[in-house]
Amino acid sequence: MVLGKRLQDLRERAGLSYEEAGRALDVTHATIRRMERAEVGLKLPYVEKLLNTYGITAPEEIGGFLALAREANRPGxxxxxxxxxxxxxxxxxxxxxxxxxxxxxxxxxxxxxxxxxxxxxxxxxxxxxxxxxxxxxxxxxxxxxxxxxxxxxxxxxxxxxxxxxxxxxxxxxxxxxxxxxxxxxxxxxxxxxxxxxxxxxxxxxxxxxxxxxxxxxxxxxxxxxxxxxxxxxxxxxxxxxxxxxxxxxxxxxxxxxxxxxxxxxxxxxxxxxx
Structure with a gap:
């Protein structure tokens, strides 16, 4: 949920709509919405491409976000x-x-x-x-x-x-x-x-x-x-x-x-x- 909220903040800061973010991944706007609401798991390739789309390019920042995504996807x-x-x-x-x-x-x-x-x-x-x-x-x-x-x-x-x-x-x-x-x-x-x-x-x-x-x-x-x-x-x-x-x-x-x-x-x- 925290990562989904952060993805939402990054998207809004980049001035992109759900539809525009979805086109970057070749998915529907509903998929982006579900990712931000933590209704689906975070696929690492999707997350990395979204970060690049939102202007996040520093390797250490991307690596840290992906590490948290792996942790979030781990079964409880x-x-x-x-x-x-x-x-x-x-x-x-x-x-x-x-x-x-x-x-x-x-x-x-x-x-x-x-x-x-x-x-x-x-x-x-x-x-x-x-x-x-x-x-x-x-x-x-x-x-x-x-x-x-x-x-x-x-x-x-x-x-x-x-x-x-x-x-x-x-x-x-x-x-x-x-x-x-x-x-x-x-x-x-x-x-x-x-x-x-x-x-x-x-x-x-x-x-x-x-x-x-x-x-x-x-x-x-x-x-x-x-x-x-x-x-x-x-x-x-x-x-x-x-x-x-x-x-x-x-x-x-x-x-x-x-x-x-x-x-x-x-x-x-x-x-x-x-």
Whole structure:
């Protein structure tokens, strides 16, 4: 995404349109647009020719850009799960791994980064009742691998608002829920996890339509990205106005939800009720 943004900046600085850049490669303007939006891999011969077209001729500058392009094209760790990972969700895992801040609202389930294996298994089985047992286990392993990012030296801040429904809905049975809530209580002690509960008593709030995530990155070239999910796929938004709507809703909800400092006590009370 960063390289695509840099290619866009170079093209605009050179005063060229999508069509003019496409003619330099003998491709359509749509191909140039997809390269800049990181919707396709960066073919090194294309990148080198575009750099020349945009007036970049210094060998060291071209070599550095091509080296970054090779790195960008390298498969991520999740590539080994491609047999069970939908294409539309691989982008989510990539964004999650690069984000400096991950904010989310979850009205149905404990967020994936905070799920215990037993809870994850119950959720995945409910969502995919006809999937083979081996596939469910692979998906649980993938979810567990994703959670490792919270233990990194430069781990992101995970700030989540969960609806009270998430904690009241019995998933996997009493023991599974007891273990899951205990794990959430432990997560609240992490310096990089902020968990808030939206209680029933708070009434309506701005995001009652469904769950979403917002990713913010350290690199200034990358815009904030919002993500929503449906039964058959996911949608990503990077337009500033769109993302601002998600951010405003989440800010209002964070003010409306119980303070993060009280979350552990709330969870402890719910655990005693199980």
């Amino acid at each position: 760790w999740w590539h080994s799960f491609r047999d069970v990972l939908p294409d539309w969700f691989s982008a989510f895992v990539s964004l999650e791994g690069e984000a400096a801040i991950i904010r989310a609202y979850e009205p149905h389930y404990v967020p994936g980064l905070l799920q215990t294996p037993a809870y994850a298994h119950a959720v995945l089985r409910a969502g995919q009742p006809n999937a083979p047992a081996e596939e469910i286990e692979r998906l649980v392993d993938l979810r567990t691998e994703r959670q490792a990012l919270l233990d990194r030296d430069a781990s992101p801040l995970l700030w989540v608002v969960v609806d009270e429904t998430v904690l009241r809905r019995p998933i996997g049975g009493r023991e599974v829920m007891h273990e899951q809530i205990t794990a959430l209580m432990e997560a609240t002690e992490r310096p990089n996890v902020r968990l808030q509960v939206m209680p029933f008593a708070a009434g309506p709030h701005p995001a009652m339509y469904g769950p979403f995530h917002i990713f913010r990155f350290q690199l200034q070239e990358l815009p904030d990205i919002a993500y929503t999910e449906s039964l058959v796929g996911g949608a990503y938004f990077d337009d500033r106005d769109d993302v601002s709507a998600f951010l405003e809703a989440l800010d209002r909800m964070s003010a409306q939800a119980s303070p993060a400092q009280s979350t552990k006590a709330i969870l402890d009370g719910m655990r005693k009720e199980i």
